[in-house]
Amino acid sequence: DQQVKQNSPSLSVQEGRISILNCDYTNSMFDYFLWYKKYPAEGPTFLISISSIKDKNEDGRFTVFLNKSAKHLSLHIVPSQPGDSAVYFCAARGRTNAGKSTFGDGTTLTVKP
Amino acid sequence: NAGVTQTPKFRVLKTGQSMTLLCAQDMNHEYMYWYRQDPGMGLRLIHYSVGEGTTAKGEVPDGYNVSRLKKQNFLLGLESAAPSQTSVYFCASSYSTATEAFFGQGTRLTVV
Numbered sequence: 001d002q003q004v005k006q007n008s009p010s011l012s013v014q015e016g017r018i019s020i021l022n023c024d025y026t027n028s029m030f031d032y033f034l035w036y037k038k039y040p041a042e043g044p045t046f047l048i049s050i051s052s053i054k055d056k057n058e059d060g061r062f063t064v065f066l067n068k069s070a071k072h073l074s075l076h077i078v079p080s081q082p083g084d085s086a087v088y089f090c091a092a093r094g095r096t097n098a099g100k101s102t103f104g105d106g107t108t109l110t111v112k113p
Numbered sequence: 114n115a116g117v118t119q120t121p122k123f124r125v126l127k128t129g130q131s132m133t134l135l136c137a138q139d140m141n142h143e144y145m146y147w148y149r150q151d152p153g154m155g156l157r158l159i160h161y162s163v164g165e166g167t168t169a170k171g172e173v174p175d176g177y178n179v180s181r182l183k184k185q186n187f188l189l190g191l192e193s194a195a196p197s198q199t200s201v202y203f204c205a206s207s208y209s210t211a212t213e214a215f216f217g218q219g220t221r222l223t224v225v
Contacts, residue, residue, distance in 0.1 A: 004155070034213055043117070043203050043216030044156070089155055098163050099144045099210035100171065103155035 003027045004092050006104035014112055019077040021107050023090030026071065030092040034101065035064060035075050038087045047088070048075070080111045115139050119204050119217035126194040126224045134189040134220050136204030144207045145187040146171070146214065147179060149200040156203060162187055194224045 005024045013019045023033075031052035036044035050057040050064045050073065057064050063076045077084055087108050091101040120135045136145065143164050148156035158171030160179040168179045176198060178190045187206075191198060201221050205214040 006155075009153070032211065036216075041219070043205075043218045045216065046213035049213060093210070095210055097210070098161060098169070099207050099212075099214070100146070100158055100161055101156075101214065103148075103157070105153065105155045 001026070002105075003030075004090055004102045004104040006088075006090055006107050008107050009105070010108045010110070012110045012112060013080050015082055016079045019075075019080045019084065019109055019111065021075040021077075021088050021090075021109065023073045023075075023104055024071060025073075025092050027092070027094075027102070028071070029094040029097075030102075031095055032093050033064070033066060033073050034091045034093075035062075036089045036091060037084075038089060038106070044089060077109075080109075082111045082113050085109055085111050117204055117206055117215050117217040119202075119220050121220060122218065123221050124223070126191075126222065128195060128224060130194050131190070131192050132194065132222075133191075134202055134204075134222075136187040136189070136206075136217060138185055138187075138204075138206040138215070140206060140208070140215065141184070142206035142208050142215075143184075144210070144214075145181065146205045146207075147177070147187065147189045148203045148205065149173065150203060150219075151200050159189065159202075194222075196224045198222065199224045 034049040035047040090104040147159040162181040165184040
């Protein structure tokens with residue numbers, strides 16, 4: 001049973017528009033959520049996170065929204081840039097869980113110039 | 114500041130051979146993790162460590178062993194490689210359970 005799901009394997013948007021990447025989770029013990037970005041042949045790099053005590057966190061062009069009742073989070077990128085083209089992984093963990101993260105399968109974002 | 118460094122970057126093994134993947138971090142992080150990533154899938158946790166001298170099993174530990182003799186190093190061993198272990202392996206470290214993980218660049222392992 002996959003506890004973190006990213007139902008869209010891929011997303012294509014035009015440069016300057018908004019990119020919205022979605023993630024659903026099933027484990028109610030998860031209380032910390034992270035987004036990582038991964039370029040080919042590189043390791044994932046941290047993008048933004050949100051604690052379950054918040055429903056929104058912003059960092060520049062990146063905003064993560066958390067809907068705890070729906071067990072859903074989303075990453076908004078505005079405006080999207082060609083350099084944002086990468087695979088985005090949603091990850092979730094429980095704070096009492098030794099920092100172990102459960103990852104979704106990733107969404108490949110392509111931003112077209 | 115190197116962050117997390119994995120050695121080697123690429124390796125081809127024959128079935129039944131053994132090897133050790135080395136992960137080194139220079140950030141004085143307590144927590145270290147080994148993940149594997151297969152095509153079209155997310156990262157799955159193999160083993161992890163919450164401090165020097167400690168190790169624990171993750172989601173997919175079978176066929177792997179680990180050791181953390183020094184705080185900065187986390188070794189992943191394959192005693193008898195199998196084709197099912199063909200994957201990209203990522204090491205990661207984090208300062209605490211409430212902070213993000215920093216990943217190495219990955220090791221692409223092919224078992225033939």
